[in-house]
Amino acid sequence: MPEKNKGEGYALTWEALKPDWPVWVVLAGLLAAAVILYPLLPERVPVHWNWRGEVDRYGSRFEGAFTAPLLALGIYALMLVTPLIDPRRENYARFAGAYRLLRGAFVLFMAGIYVVWMAAALGYRVDIGFAVKTVLGLLFIAIGNVLGQVRFNYFVGVRTPWTLADEAVWRRTHRLAAKVWVLGGLVCLVLAPFRTLWAVVAFFSVLTLMTLVPVAFSCFYYLRLGLRGAGRKEKGK
Numbered sequence: 001m002p003e004k005n006k007g008e009g010y011a012l013t014w015e016a017l018k019p020d021w022p023v024w025v026v027l028a029g030l031l032a033a034a035v036i037l038y039p040l041l042p043e044r045v046p047v048h049w050n051w052r053g054e055v056d057r058y059g060s061r062f063e064g065a066f067t068a069p070l071l072a073l074g075i076y077a078l079m080l081v082t083p084l085i086d087p088r089r090e091n092y093a094r095f096a097g098a099y100r101l102l103r104g105a106f107v108l109f110m111a112g113i114y115v116v117w118m119a120a121a122l123g124y125r126v127d128i129g130f131a132v133k134t135v136l137g138l139l140f141i142a143i144g145n146v147l148g149q150v151r152f153n154y155f156v157g158v159r160t161p162w163t164l165a166d167e168a169v170w171r172r173t174h175r176l177a178a179k180v181w182v183l184g185g186l187v188c189l190v191l192a193p194f195r196t197l198w199a200v201v202a203f204f205s206v207l208t209l210m211t212l213v214p215v216a217f218s219c220f221y222y223l224r225l226g227l228r229g230a231g232r233k234e235k236g237k
């Protein structure tokens with residue numbers, strides 16, 4: 001029986017990409033909006049806000065109109081091509097639906113940011129802090145809902161020395177990370193209306209925990225498996 005080709009399971013074919021058509025519509029809409037809005041924007045547009053929601057940096061009209069659409073297109077393209085060079089490329093077929101949702105989630109996130117950004121640039125009163133926390137919270141919930149389905153690979157998911165060393169650690173870590181990210185996203189939504197310093201500290205504390213908890217768990221679980229394996233070996237002597 002011939003050995004299975006390690007490269008099987010992921011390919012940029014029309015059949016594989018066709019379900020992405022809603023994402024293409026959003027990307028086309030972003031680029032069309034950039035072209036339409038470019039002449040309507042002032043010469044200097046806000047491009048960064050501090051934690052109080054105050055503008056602390058301005059950029060050019062081109063930067064304001066095209067940064068988010070081009071970044072969304074770049075992220076989408078990168079997510080399409082990186083699996084082609086992944087040593088575990090065949091595993092992407094095992095979470096193709098989840099990976100498609102991740103691509104769409106990132107593009108929709110950039111679209112949400114762009115709407116807020118352009119509204120502010122055109123002079124509308126926008127609560128930037130509320131908008132960003134809300135869009136980020138929704139993104140975290142979307143990611144959390146599919147993290148548990150992500151199979152072993154080198155580009156997507158919680159990639160630590162311990163998850164990459166053992167597939168059992170990978171699976172358990174991603175199940176936990178899925179819950180942590182959904183919970184973190186919900187907390188971000190709760191914090192979104194508040195503009196006080198404590199709310200900002202709480203928001204960044206949540207982001208830190210969402211990162212550190214899965215990393216720490218992957219290390220702990222890897223060591224636990226190692227100790228358990230060592231115990232079994234001792235008993236077998």
